[in-house]
Amino acid sequence: xxxxxQSPKYLFRKEGQNVTLSCxxxxxxxxxxxxxxxxxxxxxLIYYSQIxxxxxxxxxxxxxxxxxxxxxxxxxTVTSAQKxxxxxxxCASSTPQTGELFFGEGSRxxxx
Amino acid sequence: xxxxKQSPQSLIVQKGGIPIINCxxxxxxFDYFPWYQQFPGKGPALLIAIRPDVSEKKEGRFTISFNKxxxxxxxxxxxxxxxxxxxxFCAATSTGGYNKLIFGAxxxxxxxx
Numbered sequence: 001x002x003x004x005x006q007s008p009k010y011l012f013r014k015e016g017q018n019v020t021l022s023c024x025x026x027x028x029x030x031x032x033x034x035x036x037x038x039x040x041x042x043x044x045l046i047y048y049s050q051i052x053x054x055x056x057x058x059x060x061x062x063x064x065x066x067x068x069x070x071x072x073x074x075x076x077t078v079t080s081a082q083k084x085x086x087x088x089x090x091c092a093s094s095t096p097q098t099g100e101l102f103f104g105e106g107s108r109x110x111x112x
Numbered sequence: 113x114x115x116x117k118q119s120p121q122s123l124i125v126q127k128g129g130i131p132i133i134n135c136x137x138x139x140x141x142f143d144y145f146p147w148y149q150q151f152p153g154k155g156p157a158l159l160i161a162i163r164p165d166v167s168e169k170k171e172g173r174f175t176i177s178f179n180k181x182x183x184x185x186x187x188x189x190x191x192x193x194x195x196x197x198x199x200x201f202c203a204a205t206s207t208g209g210y211n212k213l214i215f216g217a218x219x220x221x222x223x224x225x
Contacts, residue, residue: 006155042118043156043215043218090156099146104155105153
């Protein structure tokens with residue numbers, strides 16, 4: 001089945017630690033995205049990538065980093081510089097033909 | 113100009129009622145308006161979408177109404193069911209490239225039996 005796989009589903013980290021969230025897609029989509037979701041604030045774009053080895057900052061990129069070394073993979077690192085990292089993180093992919101975003105199941109990060 | 117404003121923030125209806133969620137946008141270049149449905153602990157999934165060349169689109173019990181001159185669009189859920197209880201997001205973008213999808217803040221819908 002084609003889709004987007006995010007891991008881990010739940011993650012706990014101590015303050016000051018970096019964590020990396022995995023996102024893999026087998027939809028053959030060129031574009032991939034990372035969103036952060038907080039209660040009552042909708043979906044906010046962190047980073048996006050239109051092509052391998054290229055990515056752009058979204059609206060709330062501070063404290064986050066990404067890489068796009070393969071078309072299928074777009075990992076997100078939440079660094080210790082992110083002041084309020086506890087949130088639900090969603091990865092998505094799309095093609096330009098339709099504009100439709102396909103989302104993964106999400107990763108819930110809790111900072112202890 | 114990049115915002116999409118969504119209302120209400122939350123909505124409670126009885127089974128069989130017709131909840132209506134409204135969205136407004138400013139950017140006249142937007143030409144694709146999807147609605148996403150999200151259940152707790154899951155990622156959003158595309159529910160229905162419309163382009164500005166039509167004023168209404170129906171898919172099953174879900175209908176989008178689109179008013180280009182007012183720059184507004186809305187989602188109607190006919191004969192709502194408890195299984196429709198979810199968070200709904202409207203969004204907008206201009207297609208023809210990798211343009212960012214701009215999301216509304218979401219509406220949490222509860223359909224009571």
